[in-house]
Structure formats: structure tokens, C-alpha cells
Amino acid sequence: MSAALLIDILLWGSVFGVGLIAFRRGPPVFKAPLREGSMDFINIVPRIALGVIGSGYIAAIIPQQVITGWLGPDSGWLGVATAVVAGAATPGGPVIGFSIGTVALKSGGGVPQVVAYVVAWALFAFQRVILWEIPFMPARFVWFRCAVSVPFPFVAAAIAMVIGKP
Amino acid sequence: MSRSPQLSEPSPNTPAPAEDAESEPRPGRVRKPIGWSTIIIAALVAVSAALVWRRDGTDGVLDILTHDLSLFSGILPRVLAGCLLGAFISEILPHEKVSRSLGPKSGLMGLLIGTAFGAILPGGPFTAYPVASALLAVGADFGATIAMVVSWTLIGYGRAVAWEIPIMGTDFTLWRILISLPLPVLAGALGRFVYVRLYPKRASDEDAA
Numbered sequence: 495m496s497a498a499l500l501i502d503i504l505l506w507g508s509v510f511g512v513g514l515i516a517f518r519r520g521p522p523v524f525k526a527p528l529r530e531g532s533m534d535f536i537n538i539v540p541r542i543a544l545g546v547i548g549s550g551y552i553a554a555i556i557p558q559q560v561i562t563g564w565l566g567p568d569s570g571w572l573g574v575a576t577a578v579v580a581g582a583a584t585p586g587g588p589v590i591g592f593s594i595g596t597v598a599l600k601s602g603g604g605v606p607q608v609v610a611y612v613v614a615w616a617l618f619a620f621q622r623v624i625l626w627e628i629p630f631m632p633a634r635f636v637w638f639r640c641a642v643s644v645p646f647p648f649v650a651a652a653i654a655m656v657i658g659k660p
Numbered sequence: 661m662s663r664s665p666q667l668s669e670p671s672p673n674t675p676a677p678a679e680d681a682e683s684e685p686r687p688g689r690v691r692k693p694i695g696w697s698t699i700i701i702a703a704l705v706a707v708s709a710a711l712v713w714r715r716d717g718t719d720g721v722l723d724i725l726t727h728d729l730s731l732f733s734g735i736l737p738r739v740l741a742g743c744l745l746g747a748f749i750s751e752i753l754p755h756e757k758v759s760r761s762l763g764p765k766s767g768l769m770g771l772l773i774g775t776a777f778g779a780i781l782p783g784g785p786f787t788a789y790p791v792a793s794a795l796l797a798v799g800a801d802f803g804a805t806i807a808m809v810v811s812w813t814l815i816g817y818g819r820a821v822a823w824e825i826p827i828m829g830t831d832f833t834l835w836r837i838l839i840s841l842p843l844p845v846l847a848g849a850l851g852r853f854v855y856v857r858l859y860p861k862r863a864s865d866e867d868a869a
Contacts, residue, residue, distance in 0.1 A: 501818055504782035505741045512748035523751055531747030534790065535740045541698055542739055542786075546732040548705030550724040555711045585704070588823035596828050609836055612828075613843075616813040622785055624701060627809075630746075630789035635796065639806050642851045646810070646843045653839045 538629055545625035546587075552621070553586035562597050565611060567604030574610045574651045581614030581647065591615040605659050606651040614647040739786040746790025750797050759799025764852070766804060771848040774804035778811030778844060784819065788812040802855050807848030814840040 517524040564576040584591050595612045599605070618640060627636050713721045762770045774795075781787055792809050800808075813819075815837050824833045 498822055501782055501822060502738065505738060505745070505787065508782055509741050509744050509748070512745060512752060515752050516748050519752070527747035527751040528744065531744035531790075532740075534743040534747065538739060538743065539736070541701075542735065543732060544698065544701055544705065546735060547725065547728040548701065548708070550728040550731075551705055551708035551712050551721075554720075554724060555708045555715075588819055589827065592824055592827035599828075599832070609839060612824075612836060613814065613840065616819075617810065621701070626785035627789050631793050632796065635802060635805065638802060638851065638855070639809060642806060642854055643810060643847055645850070646847055649843065649846070650836075650839050657839070659835075 534630075541625060541629055545621065549586045549590075549621060553590045556585060556590075562594060562601055562603060565598045565603035565607040567602060567607070569604060569607055571648075571651075573604060573607045574648060577607045577611035577651075578614040578618075578644075578647045581611045581616075582618035582620055584615055584619055585621050587621075591619060606654040609654040610647040610651040613650040617643045617646065735784075735786070738783060742783055742786030742788075742790050745783070745787055746794045749791055750794030753794070753798045755798045758795065762795060762800035762804040764801040764803070764856075766801070768845070768849075770801075770804045771807045771845045771852075774800070774807035774848060775811040775815075775844040778808035778813075779815050779817070781808075781812055781816060782818060788816070801852065803848040803852030806851040807844045810847045811844035814843055 513524065513528075516527060564580055565573055567573075569576065580594075581591070584594060591612070595608050595615075598608050598611065623636065623640065627639075631639075709721060712724065716723075760766065761773055766773070777795075778788070781791060788809060792805050792812075795808065796802075796805050820833055820837060824836075828836075
């Protein structure tokens with residue numbers, strides 16, 4: 495809980511920091527982003543509500559053992575490729591993604607495969623892309639960002655194979 | 661949709677008030693609250709909720725709802741903070757300086773700055789994407805912005821501290837972050853490499869700016 499509190503303090507501290515800078519430059523510089531940020535917030539809330547409140551249902555029906563079964567230590571590069579697809583296809587928030595990674599590790603999944611899974615989840619998890627990235631960023635940027643990120647779970651797996659286990 | 665740097669007015673230091681009048685919406689603003697992506701998620705949620713109801717009954721549905729509602733109420737203030745952070749940053753960052761240090765000509769240093777920025781940025785997706793969008797708006801190129809987003813998701817401490825360490829353990833998390841260290845810069849470099857070949861005209865415009 496203290497970690498979350500620390501992050502909240504940092505977050506709001508940053509907001510007050512940039513707000514103060516804007517405030518000292520005059521009321522228009524302060525008021526315009528305040529209004530814009532609040533409008534962004536109001537517009538995004540329905541999506542967030544749907545995504546956060548709904549993700550529990552999506553996660554509840556995903557058979558986790560199907561995903562972890564794909565990540566065996568003998569699966570090699572095919573396993574890495576499967577892990578990348580599984581990472582992108584994992585619904586729900588970080589609890590689901592990391593729990594699946596943990597289950598895979600504990601049930602004998604290969605370390606490079608699990609690394610590829612976690613990295614691919616971080617880069618591509620479809621729910622985050624759809625729910626957060628596309629509403630906030632230009633769509634053209636999002637697709638471009640996803641496309642150039644494709645090699646990197648494989649790179650991470652390769653590094654994991656070279657440097658070994660944690 | 662991004663406000664391309666070369667479109668900014670000759671005096672990029674003063675955010676032109678005319679921006680609002682242009683047809684293009686100001687970046688960082690959420691444009692359509694309900695779009696196709698919302699509909700896809702809504703359909704997925706509806707189907708999943710129906711399956712949960714069939715398997716676990718009304719109690720199962722209500723359990724998940726209660727849990728997710730408390731999660732939602734916890735996230736809500738952070739979303740507001742992220743939106744405000746993005747809006748203030750796009751207002752106060754000097755465009756000229758940003759396009760020099762994060763623009764298409766910023767080289768490896770620009771990618772490293774983007775990476776460092778993504779790594780230290782507090783908060784979750786509710787901060788990272790509004791801020792990244794703000795950077796794009798004030799003159800960062802795709803490469804530096806990709807470095808920032810990838811750095812936030814792979815080596816940022818927010819998710820690692822709040823979720824990955826408690827669930828996956830400190831050893832795995834630190835080791836995974838170590839492996840990920842070079843990736844944001846590589847992704848940003850690949851992004852730039854592809855971008856100038858995919859959009860040669862736009863890229864040369866940016867060079868001229």
C-alpha cells in the first residue's frame with residue numbers, strides 16, 4: 495500500500511509542480527490546460543469505467559492454464575513466438591498478466607518464454623492499447639509504435655537466453 | 661492526427677491561440693468518448709459477464725462487480741492527475757527546445773532523453789499516454805516518443821513497484837528490467853529508421869523546419 499501511496503504523492507506532486515510553473519506564467523497559461531485536462535478526464539471516464547469494471551469479467555473466463563501451457567521450457571523459439579501472441583492477447587490489468595507469468599514460471603515454463611510473455615504483455619496487451627493508448631494518442635502513432643515494437647520481445651528472450659536465469 | 665512539428669507557427673515559443681480554431685483537434689484531447697474500440701470492449705465485457713453469470717450465478721457477477729468498482733474508484737483520481745499533467749506539460753514546455761532535444765534531428769541523445777523521461781514518469785497509462793501525446797504535440801518525433809512509451813512500459817518503476825515485484829518477485833523483476841534496458845532506445849531508433857523511409861516527404865519537411 496505504501497508503494498501506491500508513494501506513487502500517488504509523486505503523481506500529484508508532479509501535477510502541482512507543472513501547475514505552479516503554469517500559474518506563474520499568468521492566468522491564461524494556467525486556466526487553459528486546467529480546463530482541457532478536466533475535459534479530457536470527463537471524456538475518458540466512460541471508457542475507463544467500462545474497461546476497469548469490465549476487465550474482471552474478461553479475466554474470469556480466460557483459462558489461465560491454456561496460456562501457461564504454451565510457455566514450456568522446451569518450446570524454444572516457437573514457444574517465444576507463442577508467448578508474444580499470448581502476451582498481446584491477455585486481457586485484464588497487470589494482476590492478470592503478471593499472475594499468468596508467475597504461474598508459468600512455477601509450473602515449469604521456460605525463463606526466456608516467460609520474459610517474452612511479460613515484455614510482449616507490457617508492449618502490446620490489447621486491452622491497454624484499445625482502452626488507454628488509442629484514446630489518448632494519435633491512432634497513426636499507436637499502430638506505428640506497435641509495429642516497430644514487434645521485434646523486441648524476441649530480443650528480450652534472446653538476451654535472457656544469453657545471460658541466463660535471474 | 662499528431663500536430664506535426666513543421667506545422668507550428670514561425671514563433672514556436674508562443675503557443676498559437678489559433679490552434680483551437682483549426683480543424684485538427686488539439687492533441688491530448690480525447691476526441692471521441694465512444695468509438696469502435698469502446699464497442700469492441702463493451703461486447704467482450706458483455707459476453708464475458710454473461711459467461712460468468714452462467715457459470716457462477718448472480719453472486720459471481722456481483723463479486724467481480726464490487727471488486728472492480730473499488731478498483732475503479734481508486735484509479736479515478738489518478739486518471740484526473742494524468743490528464744492534468746499532460747495538459748500542463750503541453751502548455752508549458754517550450755516547443756523550440758522540445759523539437760531540438762526530442763525532434764527528428766535529436767539523434768541518440770533524443771532517444772536517451774525520451775527513455776529517461778519514460779522511466780521517471782510517475783503513474784500508469786493515465787499519465788504516460790497523455791504526456792506522450794503532449795510531447796508529440798510540442799515537437800518530439802515518433803522515435804523519441806516511442807522510446808518514451810516503451811521505456812515507461814518496460815523500465816518505468818510505477819508498474820514494477822506496484823504490481824510486478826509483489827506478484828513476480830524482486831529477483832525476476834529486476835532481472836527483467838535489466839534485460840529491457842536497451843530496448844527503448846533500440847525501439848526508438850528502429851522507429852526513426854522506418855519513419856523516414858515510410859514517410860520520406862514528411863520527414864524531410866521536419867528536417868527543414
